[in-house]
Every structure is written in structure tokens, then in C-alpha cells.
Amino acid sequence: MSQWIGTANKSYASYAMEELRRQFESISITQLSPGEAFLFEVPLEQEAVLASIKAEQPIFLRHLQPVDVVRSISADADDLDWLSDWIRLSRGKLEGKRAGVHVRKAEGSPYPYSAADTKAVAAAMLEQCGAEPEQKHPEILVAVYASRDTLYAGIGTPAEMLSDWPGGAVRFQKEEGQISRxxxxxxxxxxxxxxxxxxxxxxxxxxxxxxxxxxxxxxxxxxxxxxxxxxxxxxxxxxxxxxxxxxxxxxxxxxxxxxxxxxxxxxxxxxxxxxxxxxxxxxxxxxxxxxxxxxxxxxxxxxxxxxxxxxxxxxxxxxxxxxxxxxxxxxxxxxxxx
CATH class of the missing domain: 3.40.50.150 (Vaccinia Virus protein VP39)
Known part of the structure; x- marks a missing residue:
């Protein structure tokens, strides 16, 4: 059994869900951010899910975050303490690697900390674990998603998450004189x-x-x-x-x-x-x-x-x-x- 957070372009999550339902039997899905992000659970281990996605990548699934740990949001410093403890316990996956941190918050989430604050805490803990904090070219990613009541966190490579950008939201800098987006x-x-x-x-x-x-x-x-x-x-x-x-x-x-x-x-x-x-x-x-x-x-x-x-x-x-x-x-x- 494994849990994941899937993300699609706005208004296209239903099509990503449909693709996943065709790909995985006995899948259960819960919306997190209407039309964009959703939690799904399948009766397969992470390795089997990743192999299936690699073999037949859904068209509308922009980003895939594994859910390794879950916590009800307390909206205080305990949330950051929990995150730090989990990263410390994940040392075996992180040590010696260039590690990035992705933080996303659903609209209306009570999680009180900004992405920058969360990344700063996580980066300090990564260094203690023998990892090198790295945002541009990470080998491994620590991903955190704050919903309206729950914190979801997981670790995976950029390839496994389908992107090295948070939620797969690839950003390019607009150039002076650029003709069109x-x-x-x-x-x-x-x-x-x-x-x-x-x-x-x-x-x-x-x-x-x-x-x-x-x-x-x-x-x-x-x-x-x-x-x-x-x-x-x-x-x-x-x-x-x-x-x-x-x-x-x-x-x-x-x-x-x-x-x-x-x-x-x-x-x-x-x-x-x-x-x-x-x-x-x-x-x-x-x-x-x-x-x-x-x-x-x-x-x-x-x-x-x-x-x-x-x-x-x-x-x-x-x-x-x-x-x-x-x-x-x-x-x-x-x-x-x-």
C-alpha cells in the first residue's frame, strides 16, 4: 500500500485521476485542491507504482509526490519540530546527496510557516544529515504539502516526482522584448x-x-x-x-x-x-x-x-x-x- 499526491494543471485534475484509475486497480482518490491536487492510495508498494508510471506516464499528471509520513497540522512550532525529526530519521536516503526542498500550501491551509521558513529549517537539518542543500540541480527531493488539515511529506528523486520544480510548476524568466509567452x-x-x-x-x-x-x-x-x-x-x-x-x-x-x-x-x-x-x-x-x-x-x-x-x-x-x-x-x- 502506498499514498501519493498528484498534481495537474488547473481544471485538469479530473483527467489525471481518470488516467490513474485506468492504470491502477482499487485506487482511492481524495481531492486536496479542487481541480489541481489530489491524494491517492493504491494497493502497491512505491517501487511498483513508480515502475508503472515510468512505463506508461499519464498525460495530465504533472507532478507525483510520495507520501512517506503524515501529520495533523497543529499550526505551531510542533509542525517544524516534526518535520525536522522526520528528516533526521531519513538520513539514510539523504546522506551524501544534493538535496532540494519543495514546500506547497493549499489555499486555506492553517500551516503558519512560509515556504522560505520551512526550507530554512529543512536545509539546516539536511546539513546535519550529511546532505548538501541544493535547489537548482538536486539528486533527491524532500517534498512537503500542507492541506487544510494535514501535512504530507515524502522523499524521491526529481525523475520519480516527474519534475524538479515544486508541483511541476516550471518557471522561466520573461526576457525583455519577448514576443509571447x-x-x-x-x-x-x-x-x-x-x-x-x-x-x-x-x-x-x-x-x-x-x-x-x-x-x-x-x-x-x-x-x-x-x-x-x-x-x-x-x-x-x-x-x-x-x-x-x-x-x-x-x-x-x-x-x-x-x-x-x-x-x-x-x-x-x-x-x-x-x-x-x-x-x-x-x-x-x-x-x-x-x-x-x-x-x-x-x-x-x-x-x-x-x-x-x-x-x-x-x-x-x-x-x-x-x-x-x-x-x-x-x-x-x-x-x-x-
Whole structure:
């Protein structure tokens, strides 16, 4: 038996729960933060749950925190004393490792301490345990979640928790002159799927305007062909490595194998997007990569995703399917041409 806290994007927790119900028999689920975080229990040990999640990672499960210990919140210094004692008893998991601390509080939680205060106490105890407090590149994470009545704490690696950010909320710093927040989606996809855009040479961006994704690829040194009847941001036109086609994507054609990367973040229906991408498959090199977002416009997103994946699988191996933190009413696919 093991307990976990799952986190999804706002309003998408029900779909993460549905995926987990299909994956684990006899699962029980309790909401902690409506539409976002939930507690679930399965009749399996932690190792078996982690193996199952690794083999078939749910699309909408953004973060997974193991629950090793639980305490009713007393809303005083006893809460911190309990946390310190638990970390001390966990020395065997922490000693000699770079350890980070994640602290989250549900809205309305009576837990009186800030994340910074809790981290300071935990970091002091980590040092006593022979661990090195480290937030940027931790090997192991101490995660604490304060609900409206209970403290939940657990230890795991960033890979096991599906992210090295608290709750999987990946943050990027907005740059001066940044064209759009859509750039963050492509940055997060690179991070999530273990890509390096600088390793590609020629990209095509379908539905490029105003140019958030195009700007990132240009900055990484790629030659980019941007397709969109709308205008790109004027700042991009200075790039000699940019080709702009002011057309609908359905109206263009290219030499076979012209690109090794295809990206698409169009606000079209999922089936229209799928058809456009499939029509451009010949222009992608054998083994070429595609990153596309699927807009979840309907009430049955899991069914929509299954249909899109089924159609795309005729031409692509589907290597990743995730709703990223920076996705809103959408999710992201990582594809490789067969």
C-alpha cells in the first residue's frame, strides 16, 4: 500500500485521476485542491507504482509526490519540530546527496510557516544529515504539502516526482522584448523531452505568428521557415536565417527532406492540425522530430488525444505526450518520423 499526491494543471485534475484509475486497480482518490491536487492510495508498494508510471506516464499528471509520513497540522512550532525529526530519521536516503526542498500550501491551509521558513529549517537539518542543500540541480527531493488539515511529506528523486520544480510548476524568466509567452511552451517541451534545439539545422514553424516559437529556434542558430498568413513580429525580420511564407500551411509545399524539425502551435481544431502536419510529412527528413500542441477544445480531451495519436502514428513514432505546465487548454506531443 502506498499514498501519493498528484498534481495537474488547473481544471485538469479530473483527467489525471481518470488516467490513474485506468492504470491502477482499487485506487482511492481524495481531492486536496479542487481541480489541481489530489491524494491517492493504491494497493502497491512505491517501487511498483513508480515502475508503472515510468512505463506508461499519464498525460495530465504533472507532478507525483510520495507520501512517506503524515501529520495533523497543529499550526505551531510542533509542525517544524516534526518535520525536522522526520528528516533526521531519513538520513539514510539523504546522506551524501544534493538535496532540494519543495514546500506547497493549499489555499486555506492553517500551516503558519512560509515556504522560505520551512526550507530554512529543512536545509539546516539536511546539513546535519550529511546532505548538501541544493535547489537548482538536486539528486533527491524532500517534498512537503500542507492541506487544510494535514501535512504530507515524502522523499524521491526529481525523475520519480516527474519534475524538479515544486508541483511541476516550471518557471522561466520573461526576457525583455519577448514576443509571447508561447515561447515558454517550446522551452518546457525541450526540457521535458530531453531535446536540444541547437542540434537541429532546418526547422519549419506551422502557424508561426506572432513568432514566439520561431524566435527561440532562431536564437538557437537554426534556419527557420515560418508559415502564417498573419504578420510576424518585426524584430524577427532582421534574422537572415528566417524565411517567411505569408500563406496558409495548406497552400505550401517543400522539397522532400527539407527540414529536420517541424513545430506547430496552431489554434486550429485537433483534426485540422493533424491533417496539416501529415500533409507536410514528406518535407521532414527520415527520423526528423516534430513538436506539436493539440488544442483540447471539447469535453472529451482523452478521446481527442487518442484520435490524434492514432492518426499521427501512421507517419510518426509518438515518443512523448504531456500536458506541460505552460500548456493551457492544450497538450504537447513529441514525435519522430518513421
Amino acid at each position: 508561447a515561447k515558454f511552451k517550446l522551452l518546457e517541451a525541450e526540457r521535458e523531452f530531453g531535446l536540444d534545439y541547437a542540434s537541429f539545422r532546418n526547422a519549419v514553424d506551422i502557424g508561426a505568428a506572432p513568432g514566439g516559437w520561431t524566435s527561440l529556434l532562431l536564437e538557437r542558430g537554426l534556419r527557420v521557415t515560418a508559415i502564417d498568413p498573419a504578420e510576424l513580429h518585426p524584430s524577427l525580420l532582421a534574422y537572415r536565417t528566417l524565411t517567411v511564407l505569408r500563406k496558409n500551411a495548406a497552400e505550401v509545399s517543400f522539397q522532400p527532406g527539407a527540414f529536420d524539425l517541424l513545430v506547430c502551435d496552431m489554434s486550429w481544431s485537433p483534426m485540422q492540425m493533424t491533417k496539416l502536419v501529415l500533409d507536410l510529412v514528406p518535407a521532414l527528413q527520415q527520423g526528423g522530430t516534430a513538436i506539436v500542441t493539440v488544442k483540447l477544445m471539447h469535453r472529451k480531451p482523452l478521446q481527442t488525444i487518442r484520435e490524434v495519436k492514432s492518426r499521427l502514428s501512421a507517419a510518426f513514432d509518438i515518443l512523448g505526450a504531456r500536458q506541460l505546465f505552460h500548456n493551457r487548454e492544450e497538450m504537447t506531443l513529441y514525435l519522430k518520423k518513421k
